[in-house]
Amino acid sequence: MLHRLSGPFCLLAVAMICAPVLSAQTSQSADAKKSPAANSTPAGPFSHDLSGVWMQYDDGTAPGFARMNGVDDRTRPPLTPWGQEKFDAAKPLMGPRAVGGQEDSAALHCDPSGPPQLLILPNPWEIVQVPGRTFMFFEEYHIWRTIWTDGRPLPKDPDPSWLGYSVGHWEGDTFIVDTVGFNDKVWADLSGNPRSEQMHLIEKYRRLNHDTLEQQIIIDDPTSYTKEWVSPPKLHKLEPKWEIAEWFCASSELQTYDKDVRKPSGGAATQPGK
Amino acid sequence: MRIPQAALMLLLVGSTFAPTGYAQANSTNGTSTAAAKTQETQPGLSHDLSGVWMQYKDGDVPGTPGMNGVNEHYRPPLTPWGQEQFSHAQALQGDKAIAGKEDNSALRCEPSGPPQVLILPNPWEIVQIPGRVLMFFEEQHIWRTIWVDGRPLPKDPDPSWLGYSVGHWEGDTFVVETVGFNDKEWLDLYGNPRTSTTHLTERYRRLNHDTLEQQIIIDDPRVFTKPWVSPPKLHKLEPGWELAEWFCVLDENKDYDQVVRKPAGVAPASK
Numbered sequence: 001m002l003h004r005l006s007g008p009f010c011l012l013a014v015a016m017i018c019a020p021v022l023s024a025q026t027s028q029s030a031d032a033k034k035s036p037a038a039n040s041t042p043a044g045p046f047s048h049d050l051s052g053v054w055m056q057y058d059d060g061t062a063p064g065f066a067r068m069n070g071v072d073d074r075t076r077p078p079l080t081p082w083g084q085e086k087f088d089a090a091k092p093l094m095g096p097r098a099v100g101g102q103e104d105s106a107a108l109h110c111d112p113s114g115p116p117q118l119l120i121l122p123n124p125w126e127i128v129q130v131p132g133r134t135f136m137f138f139e140e141y142h143i144w145r146t147i148w149t150d151g152r153p154l155p156k157d158p159d160p161s162w163l164g165y166s167v168g169h170w171e172g173d174t175f176i177v178d179t180v181g182f183n184d185k186v187w188a189d190l191s192g193n194p195r196s197e198q199m200h201l202i203e204k205y206r207r208l209n210h211d212t213l214e215q216q217i218i219i220d221d222p223t224s225y226t227k228e229w230v231s232p233p234k235l236h237k238l239e240p241k242w243e244i245a246e247w248f249c250a251s252s253e254l255q256t257y258d259k260d261v262r263k264p265s266g267g268a269a270t271q272p273g274k
Numbered sequence: 275m276r277i278p279q280a281a282l283m284l285l286l287v288g289s290t291f292a293p294t295g296y297a298q299a300n301s302t303n304g305t306s307t308a309a310a311k312t313q314e315t316q317p318g319l320s321h322d323l324s325g326v327w328m329q330y331k332d333g334d335v336p337g338t339p340g341m342n343g344v345n346e347h348y349r350p351p352l353t354p355w356g357q358e359q360f361s362h363a364q365a366l367q368g369d370k371a372i373a374g375k376e377d378n379s380a381l382r383c384e385p386s387g388p389p390q391v392l393i394l395p396n397p398w399e400i401v402q403i404p405g406r407v408l409m410f411f412e413e414q415h416i417w418r419t420i421w422v423d424g425r426p427l428p429k430d431p432d433p434s435w436l437g438y439s440v441g442h443w444e445g446d447t448f449v450v451e452t453v454g455f456n457d458k459e460w461l462d463l464y465g466n467p468r469t470s471t472t473h474l475t476e477r478y479r480r481l482n483h484d485t486l487e488q489q490i491i492i493d494d495p496r497v498f499t500k501p502w503v504s505p506p507k508l509h510k511l512e513p514g515w516e517l518a519e520w521f522c523v524l525d526e527n528k529d530y531d532q533v534v535r536k537p538a539g540v541a542p543a544s545k
Contacts, residue, residue: 246434
């Protein structure tokens, strides 16, 4: 079963960041296998087993498309002056401020995406849990992140990084991830809302039932926003037959994509190394 | 600390590295398992390969890591077509390298896949879960999956940067086979070509708790007249290390050009 929900979306949205080489594929063996990471006993409601390949539900305004509102503009608090300056300078990929041919998302340069932006994109992602760590793998640019669950605290003075430094713990049915240590080179979303080095990102996960994962994103970034930014939870569907496909953003392939897709649709050319 | 190796990289011609951080020592080892210790007391080598590994320094120049997991001294003759591909490549190191003209794909932040990613002197980590072995590389924050659930290699894979890998045990040896490569990166840093018909075999043995042996075998009849069998390389367990974040970012490459590459007389990254 091939999926490429974002494919047609890419053509509609001007200069979308997607240049997939492959789509998520079913297992190569003749009979489709369950993800090997899944337990043999199906995870029941509120299980602490979050493993599996997940995909956000289509709940966008256009049928069949995911809204990418895990970070929800509608609940965004006011910006600080610093935040406003960054926001005004950003040339977003979509939304009312997007100008065809002028978009300038970091992803157009093949810069790595990081949380929370990475978490809101409509591509398959996978959770694997091992002792002391939870891994998340994203089809988006083949990114992976580690969430340390061995009880260590957040670092006090982390170096800025694309993915931040994440620790996680359970509170009852909810897995809570705290991340600090971001750089400010990636937006918080696709609209140009800023992510500063002071951002403290909180994610809350609950496995509502075997097939459904609830994800909520809370942004605490006093440098950018005057209050905490709490987005409504998003639901993700388990896709037991899917395996994350390889998808890198490679500058050599970007040039081909510019020629075949972006320019004909009036989108901005990519700018690797600009 | 890895600082001596990083300093070495800056000196080497055409270094591809622009790290944002180094592997850090951390008192908590997230991957230490009781299984490794238990296995030590039993006959045969452990099937637990987990841990953060780093190749020993055993290059041609004393104190260097060598990056010879794919070993030039053992390369078989090229076919005529292979020779033609090889001659086009502007190597990063070795006799053919010309300072200022290197053109390894990693200089443009193109993804580094096997076997090149396996020979670079950066920490990497193995994590084993049911049905899969995961490898994580500090190099460009790359990860790969090796399926160990019994599935066969794909018959007609789409070309990809990492290929499609399956693994199985033969006694003490974990054997990984990979097909489905694209031809957009080299096998090594000399320009030896990787193609859609490259069949890569890796063989791993955990010789003892602290030592992993890795052997790389390349088979591509279109390029080489025989399989290319390199001698095994030893890797040391680094229980206090955790992989640091390191992305190759073209935007950052411009700064690195100014500060490191041009002063060292090597090719700038961006084209």
